[in-house]
Amino acid sequence: MLLLTLAPDAPQPLYRQIAEQIAARIEAGTLAAGEDLPSSRSLATRLGVNRSTVCRAYGELLASGHLISRIGGRTTVREPLARPGRREPPSPARPALTRPVRSGDIDFRPLAPDPRLAPLDALRRAFNATLREEGRTLLDYGDARGYAPLRAWIATRMAGLGAPRSSDEILLCHGVQHALDLLLRSRVRPGDAVCVEDPGYSALLPLLARHGARAVGIPVTEDGMDLAALSRALAATRPALIYTMPNFQNPTGVTTGIAHREALLGLARAHSVPVVEDGFSEELKYFGRAVPPLAALDSGETVIHLGTFSKLLSPGLRVGWIAAPAGQIASLAALRRDTELCGNPLAEAALYRFCRSGGLDRLLRRLHAEYRRRMQCLLRAARTHLPAAGIRTTRPLGGFVFWVELDLPPDQETGLLDAFAAAGVHVAPGTPSRVEAPHGCAFRLSIAQCDEDAITTGLQRIGSVLRARL
Structure with a gap:
């Protein structure tokens, strides 16, 4: 039995107390690799806390690499990672702690767009004009579905991608x-499975755990989600959703082809499972021909498409969208309300004015030119400075991210990132x-x-550290 002691009056949140006590038992070997943990419901009952508290703690432990969700709904201790020469039980690989960025360091971790490229003057004019002309209306409560003109603009934009929608479907x-939180609240019940890419979007895993759902990892190959593995998972788990990022996938940068997209949709339809398509940075394609989004290939109601302005303009604007059949949108709007x-309403209306004036298209042209150069620079620098043996990399066709896998034991990941930081370069851990x-x-x-200078220097530093270790 898992015995934990909680202090409700302590300044540390209860979920953190739970997570740290379980982590300590795993690292001490008291909880063995492969051992099942209690369900979130049973542990919450035993501890006298809300189930969401346990789900959040499990989410932290899944993200840190202590636990793993397996097909069948079990949450288990991750398999041990060998540490040669050490006699005590090894600890699972954990993501590196936040490392301070010193002057002269190069930071490859952020996914937010470069603030130096932000169209500040154009946004300022849009906000000022919106306040001047619509301020009295927009300072009141708005439609739970969002500002209608912006929804109509997005619907027209999606039609240009081959996926026509009406404003009532946005x-x-x-x-x-x-x-994702709205969709999970509306469609996923505790214990449900959700098929996700592995490796995939790291912030989704704790969110799934908080909703009591279990992530079923589908390996990502150079062609995208492994469809044979997906087919097996669909038959074994009957998941509530399939989540995928078909363009410039985070973290690998992989883009799937049209045949893969059609086959994935075929599997989803055969098993009557909705597909959540994360558009992420779908408009940032630099090389090759554009591939229609899954939403453009869907003849029914299989695909729920997600989009965002965060990766083009600024995450601070906090405006994205869900595109789905009108009935689903009405249900989500009621949940949101x-x-x-x-x-x-003010930010949405100002964003609409900015987009309507052509501001977004002008920004996209600038971003394409700048990030195309940066990605070309990164690919050149990787070929020049990274070791040829013991390493595998992706070749992204767009977006921001580039993935590196190494022939090193996984327990060396944290130490490797520490060595990078000591050399003045910071990367995001894979775990x-x-x-x-x-x-x-x-x-x-x-x-x-x-920028290009930072990319070149950063790859030189990474290459030096890797050559000493591979």
Whole structure:
């Protein structure tokens, strides 16, 4: 039995107390690799806390690499990672702690767009004009679906991608993370499975745990989600949703082809499972021909498409959207109305004015030119400075991210990132993106806020550290 002692009056939140006590038992070997943990419901009852508290604690432990969700709904201790020469039980790989960025350091971690490229003057004019002309109306509560003209503009934009929608089929939200939370609240019950990419979007895993759902990891290959593995998972788990990022996937940068997209939709339809398509940075394609989004290939109601302005303009605007059949949008709007009444009418209206004036298209042209150069620079620098053996990298066609896998034991990942930091370069660890236990070290680079000089210097530093270790 898992015995924990909680202090409700302590300044540390209860979920953190639970997570740290379980982590300590895993690291001490008291909880063995492969051992099942109690369900979130049973542990919450035993501890006398809300189930969401336990779900949040489990989410922290899944993200830190201590636990793993397996098919069948079990949450278990992750398999041990060998440490040669050590006699005590090894600790699972954990993502590196936040490392301070010193002057002269190069930081490949941020995914937010470069603030130096932000169209501040154009946004300022849009906000000022919106306040002047519509301020009295927009300072009141708005439609839970969002500002109608912006919804209509997004619907027209999606039609240009081959996925026509009406404004009644668009719900504005505070970005993709908010969209995912709404969808999970409306469609996922505790204990339900959700098929996700592995490695995949790391912030989704704790969110799933908080909703009591279990992540079923589907390996990502150079062609995208492994469809054979997906087919097996669909038959074994009957998941509530399939989540995928088909363009410039985070963290690998992989883009799937049209045949893969059609096959994925075929599997989803055959098993009657909705597909959540995360648009992430779908408009940032630099090389090759554009591939229609899954929403454009869907003849029915299989695909729920998510989009965001965060990766083009600024995450501070907090405006994204859900595109789905009108009935689903109405249900989501009702759910949203119960918790937050509406979004931010002023920001949505100002964003609409900015987009309507052509501001977004002008920004996109600038971003394409700049990030194309940066990605080309990164690919050249990787070929020049990274070791040729013991390493595998992706070749993104757009977006911000670049993935590196190494032939090193996974327990060396944290030490490797520490060595990078000591050399003045910071990368995102691979472990938080994993559902299943990794077989080696991995890390992600992002060009979002690094110019070409920083990219070249950063890859030189990374290459020097890797040559000393591989």
